Amino acid sequence: MKKLLFLLIVFPFIIKAQSIYKFDFQIRPRFEIDNKDFNSSTIPNTFTALRSRLGLSLKASDDVSTYIQLQDSRIFGEETSTLSNSRNIDLHQAYFKINNLFDLPVDIKVGRMELKYGSERFLGPADWHNVGRSFDGGILTFKSSLFNADLIAVREFEKFNIGDSLDQNIYALMTDLFLFKSYKIQPFVIWQRVNPTNYLDRATLGFYIASNLRNFQHEIDFGFQIGSALINGREQDVKAVTFSINANYTFSHRMKPSIGIQFDYASGDNNPLDNDYKAYISLYPTGHKFFGYMDYFINLNNDTYNLGISDIILKCGIAPVKDFNVSLNYHIFHSVEEYVYSGGISNEFGSEADLTLKYKYNEYVNFQGGVSFFNPGDIFARLRGNDLSTGYYLMATVNL
Numbered sequence: 001m002k003k004l005l006f007l008l009i010v011f012p013f014i015i016k017a018q019s020i021y022k023f024d025f026q027i028r029p030r031f032e033i034d035n036k037d038f039n040s041s042t043i044p045n046t047f048t049a050l051r052s053r054l055g056l057s058l059k060a061s062d063d064v065s066t067y068i069q070l071q072d073s074r075i076f077g078e079e080t081s082t083l084s085n086s087r088n089i090d091l092h093q094a095y096f097k098i099n100n101l102f103d104l105p106v107d108i109k110v111g112r113m114e115l116k117y118g119s120e121r122f123l124g125p126a127d128w129h130n131v132g133r134s135f136d137g138g139i140l141t142f143k144s145s146l147f148n149a150d151l152i153a154v155r156e157f158e159k160f161n162i163g164d165s166l167d168q169n170i171y172a173l174m175t176d177l178f179l180f181k182s183y184k185i186q187p188f189v190i191w192q193r194v195n196p197t198n199y200l201d202r203a204t205l206g207f208y209i210a211s212n213l214r215n216f217q218h219e220i221d222f223g224f225q226i227g228s229a230l231i232n233g234r235e236q237d238v239k240a241v242t243f244s245i246n247a248n249y250t251f252s253h254r255m256k257p258s259i260g261i262q263f264d265y266a267s268g269d270n271n272p273l274d275n276d277y278k279a280y281i282s283l284y285p286t287g288h289k290f291f292g293y294m295d296y297f298i299n300l301n302n303d304t305y306n307l308g309i310s311d312i313i314l315k316c317g318i319a320p321v322k323d324f325n326v327s328l329n330y331h332i333f334h335s336v337e338e339y340v341y342s343g344g345i346s347n348e349f350g351s352e353a354d355l356t357l358k359y360k361y362n363e364y365v366n367f368q369g370g371v372s373f374f375n376p377g378d379i380f381a382r383l384r385g386n387d388l389s390t391g392y393y394l395m396a397t398v399n400l
Helices: 002-020 378-383
Strands: 021-035 045-059 064-075 089-098 106-113 135-143 147-157 168-177 183-194 200-213 216-231 234-250 258-266 309-321 324-341 344-360 365-376 389-399
Touching: 324 378, 344 378, 365 378
Parallel strands: none
Antiparallel strands: 021 045, 021 389, 045 064, 064 089, 089 106, 106 135, 135 147, 147 168, 168 183, 183 200, 200 216, 216 234, 234 258, 258 309, 309 324, 324 344, 344 365, 365 389
């Protein structure tokens, strides 16, 4: 009787606490075999990366909430012994959010947070990375029936110099237009600025358009960079462009076979001696999603040797059994500008094939594995090596 009375008294408080506090957990081990050095005589490097996250959301009212997420990122065996402590725990996210500020259609979010917009080609959390990307700053969201607009202000670098010298800030306007029911239309402006501005004063203007018309899906990314930046030791005018066109068709069959084609482009710089810099510079993308899973083209201007890149992607996929998907992407990489070497010129970076298998074990556990092959073209053969490059991985993701 006493136990029953105790439960009757405590139970309402437990229910109320569950509506205020909510925990989330993630554990993600990934085993990799890395033979990406274009040298078949070397022994592949094998390692296991582990990312663990613990999140706590608190909802004080319908309009006020907070979220805190701790993260540990490590490689198996990186500590000097089983008794050492590498102290990898970091604060991945910690922010508060107020909805309908002053009873206006305005939300505010301040703290440390992930930013994820559109296809994540320009702003994304880089979730494949064992750490992942987060930003320190705030977002002011304006809401209406015709559009939503996020005004973003975050600090990328804090140098603590007098007059905020060499601090780097990011300001952005990310919009979502509700013009057509079947389409996402999201124009944006992302402005990167360093004080003094002769170091960096660059804006990227663009848009993301996506639609899912029954069996046919397509999306377009576009970005144009203007401004100035300190590149190769001198201030240069920036004029660069990137775009992507992606189309996929899924057949009406129980195994959901699909085919697709995609074209990605980022401009290069054809004259390193003038003061016009035309090579597109990556912003803050979820890089692993684009330009091949071998990750040779993450930082585009550096990884392409300022030559720019075009990527033709042929895609196919199938779900042979329930909750199991197989996909194959084939990339053909070329430079936009010509690579000149002793005895000739070339535009060939190489080609890559990415085979990916995904299995949803249940609502909490997902498995993913893949194998990738990169066949170097003339440019990579001369600058990196001429042997076939390979990579393998097996990953489990547990979300609770």
